[in-house]
Amino acid sequence: MSPPVFVATTEQLASGSPVVVDGAEGRHAATVRRLRPGEEVVLTDGAGLAVGGVVTQVGRDELSVAVRHRQVVPPPEPRLVVVQALPKGDRGERAVEVMTEIGVDEVVPWAAERSVAVWRGERGGKALRRWRTTAREAAKQSRRWWHPVVADLADTPEVAERLRSASLAVVLHESATAPLSDLPVPAAGEVVLVVGPEGGVSEAELAALTAVGARPAHLGPTVLRTSTAGVVAAGIVLSRSRRWASGTASFGGSVGSTPTDSPR
Numbered sequence: 001m002s003p004p005v006f007v008a009t010t011e012q013l014a015s016g017s018p019v020v021v022d023g024a025e026g027r028h029a030a031t032v033r034r035l036r037p038g039e040e041v042v043l044t045d046g047a048g049l050a051v052g053g054v055v056t057q058v059g060r061d062e063l064s065v066a067v068r069h070r071q072v073v074p075p076p077e078p079r080l081v082v083v084q085a086l087p088k089g090d091r092g093e094r095a096v097e098v099m100t101e102i103g104v105d106e107v108v109p110w111a112a113e114r115s116v117a118v119w120r121g122e123r124g125g126k127a128l129r130r131w132r133t134t135a136r137e138a139a140k141q142s143r144r145w146w147h148p149v150v151a152d153l154a155d156t157p158e159v160a161e162r163l164r165s166a167s168l169a170v171v172l173h174e175s176a177t178a179p180l181s182d183l184p185v186p187a188a189g190e191v192v193l194v195v196g197p198e199g200g201v202s203e204a205e206l207a208a209l210t211a212v213g214a215r216p217a218h219l220g221p222t223v224l225r226t227s228t229a230g231v232v233a234a235g236i237v238l239s240r241s242r243r244w245a246s247g248t249a250s251f252g253g254s255v256g257s258t259p260t261d262s263p264r
């Protein structure tokens with residue numbers, strides 16, 4: 001069984017050995033997971049740095065980890081961004097969870113014209129925090145050393161501006177003639193996929209997004225829910241890129257191996 005993964009700051013991981021994990025992560029490791037001295041763990045800052053080690057001491061809300069191995073992982077390419085129109089209920093969180101698991105690098109919540117859900121005031125702030133918490137926990141579960149970003153809520157002009165600089169920009173649309181699986185995926189840069197709401201992307205939105213270079217594409221003969229479409233589209237793009245050429249993300253061998261510290 002793989003060692004559990006916990007999040008620490010870059011400063012904590014660069015502080016030498018042992019690394020003290022405290023706060024919410026330390027409390028979870030000590031009181032929920034009930035880790036004990038001698039158990040192996042992996043710590044990551046979510047920005048490419050991973051540290052493997054052995055628990056040496058456990059307190060009420062913290063634990064100390066003796067570092068055995070460090071690994072610096074370059075950011076994956078191409079970078080994959082999904083602009084996700086706001087779904088209703090908790091479907092947005094479910095979409096963020098699965099998109100994180102399969103490798104999406106950024107999720108941009110989009111206040112589309114036909115979105116049923118509306119994020120305003122404190123309610124919107126709570127919803128955004130839930131998306132970010134979901135992404136963080138899913139990244140730990142799926143052993144990602146680069147955690148996805150959940151951006152602030154964007155409107156259509158902001159989405160259009162984001163698409164302008166993308167290496168490949170795609171708007172998923174049921175009336176498109178080209179399937180997403182036929183579009184060439186660049187080896188580097190940023191791929192941005194726009195997923196509309198349950199009511200679909202409006203004509204005005206489609207015009208605004210294609211005006212900056214986005215290409216309409218469909219996912220096949222059936223119409224998917226907005227919370228499903230982004231996951232399927234991301235899977236298609238990732239399967240056609242070099243990012244899925246290797247197997248499951250691993251942590252450079254056993255944490256008990258000879259230290260091979262890499263510069264940060």
